[in-house]
Amino acid sequence: MSALLKPSIDRFAPMSETDLAEVVAIESDIYPFPWSRGNFLDSVQAGYSMWTLRDASGALTAYSVMTLMLDEAHLLNLSVARDQQRAGLGWRTLEWMAEVGRGYGARTMLLEVRPSNESAVRMYQRYGFERIGVRRGYYPARIGREDALVMRVML
Numbered sequence: 001m002s003a004l005l006k007p008s009i010d011r012f013a014p015m016s017e018t019d020l021a022e023v024v025a026i027e028s029d030i031y032p033f034p035w036s037r038g039n040f041l042d043s044v045q046a047g048y049s050m051w052t053l054r055d056a057s058g059a060l061t062a063y064s065v066m067t068l069m070l071d072e073a074h075l076l077n078l079s080v081a082r083d084q085q086r087a088g089l090g091w092r093t094l095e096w097m098a099e100v101g102r103g104y105g106a107r108t109m110l111l112e113v114r115p116s117n118e119s120a121v122r123m124y125q126r127y128g129f130e131r132i133g134v135r136r137g138y139y140p141a142r143i144g145r146e147d148a149l150v151m152r153v154m155l
Contacts, residue, residue: 012096015050015063017041022060023052026081033140035077040065048076049100053093062089064097066109073101073155075111078120090123098127102155109155112148114139121149129153 015023020040027034043050043065053062061084065077075097080089101109112135113120129151138148 012051012053012093015040015044015052015065017044019052019060019063020044023063026060026063027079030079030082032142043076049073049097049104051093051096051100053089053096062093064093066097066101068101068104068106071105071107073097073104073106073109075109078111090120091127094123094127098153098155106155108152110150110152112138112150114146115149116146124151124153127153 020037023040024034024037027040040050049066049068051064052060055061060081062080063077064075064079067074067076075094078090078093078097080087080093098109109129110132111124111129113124115121130153131149132152133150135148135150137145139146
């Protein structure tokens, strides 16, 4: 009897330079102050832990960037394509990044998030992140600068 293999609903893969056009297109669509292609390229070249999530058709749905140092992971970017938001992909990507961090020996994960990004703040809090500080004027904003909440979770 042969078993039919069900295609994967989604799959994570390391981000490469060939993904950057799609990544930058999503980044530019969802953020008023997006990372540039150069920011992503620098991260690829620096060897950061960078991942893409694609659906069964191969469409890019989410991506993430993290640095790993000693026993700490620092989540720098976690983004979901506009038409895929509110479908659990942010949570799925966060879980993946935590697993990657644990695999490299990270015991904590840090991140910065805009207080105005209320849905992201709620997701991080549900995951167990706690606010440990504020970086004043960290993000560019339409008028002036916006603070960043610094959050941490034990892995």
